[in-house]
Amino acid sequence: MPIHTERHIRVICVGAGASGLLFAYKLQRSFSNFDLVIYEKNEQVGGTWWENKYPGCACDVPSHNYTWSFEPKLDWSGTYASSKEIFNYFDSFTDKYALRHYCRMRQQVVSAVWSTEDHGYHVKVRDLNTNKEIDDFCDILINAGGILNSWRWPAIPGLDSYKGTLVHTANWDESIVLDGKRVGLIGNGSSGIQVLPAILPQVKEVTTFIREPTWVSPIPGLEQHVFTAEEKEAFATRAGLLTQYRKDIERGMSGTFGVFLKNTQNQQGTREYMTKQMRDKLSGTNLEGVLIPEWSVGCRRITPGVGYLESLGAENVKVVYGNVDSVTPRGCVSGGREYPVDVLICATGFDTTFRPRFPIIGPKGNNLQDDWKNEPQSYFGIAAAGIPNYLMFLGPNSPVGNGPVLSAVEAQADYMMKLIDRYQTTNIASFSPQPDAVADFIAYKNRFMDGTVWSDGCQSWYKAGRPDGPVTALWPGSTLHYIEAMNEVRLEDWETTYSGNRFDWLGNGYSQTECDETADWAYYIRGEDDGEYHSRGKKRRIATKSGTVKADAGSFQVFPKI
Structure with a gap:
């Protein structure tokens, strides 16, 4: 065989949400001689955007930038799109690029065990339709299961004794009738903030239980906006308008990083702006003192909170500040008082520990679930020491709250493609990050986090809910x-380990070019040097079109209008 012969590989991907679909697209676009199967526990693709159907469910990232960089959508309804619109985007992406044939729906991976002999994973998959298990094998295992998909009930005594209608936002029952009902809402994270204004017109009364303060305000220039038919038409017909609009927003989101650093002008300016916004919207409610945090903006995820603060002052809203101590058959008890409700909505989040949802057993018999029991420690958010040929999307210390997240997902997918290319065209048997490299990365990350607002004493899923815990969710x-x-x-x-001599991939002495009679066997003979640049700096300046964009004078980002 000639050098760099592409051997056949089999890849299993867990999850057909946004990340899994992007992985399939990237693999299909660049590779041949592979088998790919995506096992998905739901009956539809789309992951969290198919699962979450609660009233008001939307993304807190501007919709035109909650897309793949290369795949814009012209007709978003507004600045913040609903979960249904976002699901439709990824569902259409699946059909446009014929990715559905890779997907096996209602199939849940329950274990993956590394075989040193076979240099791959023996994977058990449960058919959720029949409850039967099948065995599969892959050379490379991809975990695209996501972060916000394993919902949980709150640990409140008596919850199972409640006699009314009990529902979690992440497992919403669309048959629930809210009209004229007394509703209890536990939680004021992103889901709870979206639910309240959405259900307010229907219900008789809402008692919202708020445990702690949080920053709620759109970033300047990114308030909710419903796009008109004329604006959508302009996006579709005016050359370059949509791309420039998306670029301006992306630049703005990337330009907010200074907000997350302690004692910066961005942090101070954002705090002053959001404090004023919250005070104005809470005026007359006497809630400013309990809802506006003392800790820095960004310690917890910031939410635009469209209509939320205004809803707290509505006549049919009762705000109870403090923990829900217990649940009775009739309702919730807080501060010694019972609040009867007909429907109890738990907007209480997910298991965000980053531990895999199924056992992943490495060559030494180690289970990654146990390795990450106390603290998940990854290599750059994509791999784990001691677990070969295993890659993940949005693992620990990925940039899930540092800026535009889908751009980071694309960077992870591209990195995976480079590793897979090297694996396929050489005789590599296994690859995994060195334990020392992971340890050094974690040490660097911890030092960096000391200078960020994420280390403030807020309770955040960025730190697995521990106010004083290490920041496990965010990139440094x-x-x-x-x-x-x-x-x-x-x-x-x-x-890296190899099958045989590490240079067996050199093959029989022939190049791939010589095996292609339609190729130019003298392709390197040119009239001028049009080859790639070799310094990182030169390549970056070319890729980023350095010198073509006017630098912003201010440090506090205001986003563009169309």
């Missing part, structure tokens, strides 16, 4: 910083 830098860090595979950080 901006999203643009992450994209540059992920641009090149640092093989010196990876442990």
Whole structure:
């Protein structure tokens, strides 16, 4: 065989949400001689955007930028799109690029065990339709299961004794009738903030239980806006308008990173702006003192909160500040008082520990679930020491709250493609990050986090709910910083084993070019040097079109209008 022969590989991907679908697209676009199967526990693709159907469910990222960089959508309804619109985007993406044939629906991966002999994973999959298990095998295992998909009930005594209608936002029952009902709402995170204004016109009364303060305000220039038919038409017909609009928003989101650094002008300016916005909207409610945090903006995820603060002052809203101590058959008890409700909505979030949802057993018999029991420690958010040929999307310390997240997902997918290319065209048997490299990365990350607002004493899923815990969810830098860090595979950080001599991939002495009679066998003879640049700096300046954009004078980002 000639050098760099593409051997056949089999890949299993867990999850057909946004990340899993992007992985399939990227693999299909660049590779041949592979088998890919995506096992998905739901009956539809789309992941969290198919699962979450609660009233008001939407994304807190501007809709035109909650897309893949190369796949714009012309007709979003507004600045913040509903979960149904976002699901339709990813569902259409699946059909446009013929990705559905890779997907096996209602199939849940229940275990993956590394075989040193076979240099791959023996995977057990449960058919959720029949409850029968099947065995599969892959050379490379991809976990695209996501973060916000394992919902949980709150640990409140007596919850199972409640006699009314009990529902979790992430497992919403669309047959629930709210009209004229007394509703209890537990939680004021992103889901609870979206639910309240959405159900307010229907219900008789809402008692919302708020445990702690949180920052709620759109960033300047990114208030909710419903796009008119004329604006949608302009996006579709005016060359370059939509691309420029998306670029301006993306630049703005990337330009907010200074907000997350302590004692910066961005942090101070954002705090002053959001404090004023919240005070204005809470005027007359006497809630400013309990809802406006003392900790820094960004310690917890910021939410635009469209209509939320205004809803707290409505006549049919009762705000109870403090923990729900217990649940009775009739309702909730807080501060010694019972609040009867007909429907109890738990907007209480997900298991965000990053531990895999199923056992992943490495070559030494180690289970990644146990390895990450106390603290998840990944290599750049995509791999784990001691677990070969295993890659993940949005693992620990990925930039999930540092800027535009889908751009980071694309960077992860591209990095995976580089690793897979090297695996397929050489005789690599296994690859995994070195334990020392992971330890050094975690040490660097921890030092960096000391200078960020994420280390403030707020209770956040960024720190697995522990106010004083290590920041396990976020990247130590901006999203643009992450994209540059992920641009090149640092093989010196990876442990690699080979089948046979490490240079067996050199083959029979022939090149791939000589095996292609339609190729130019003298392709390197040119009239001028049009080859790639070799310094990282030169390549970055070319890729980013350095010198073509006017630098912003201010440090507090105001986003563009169309």
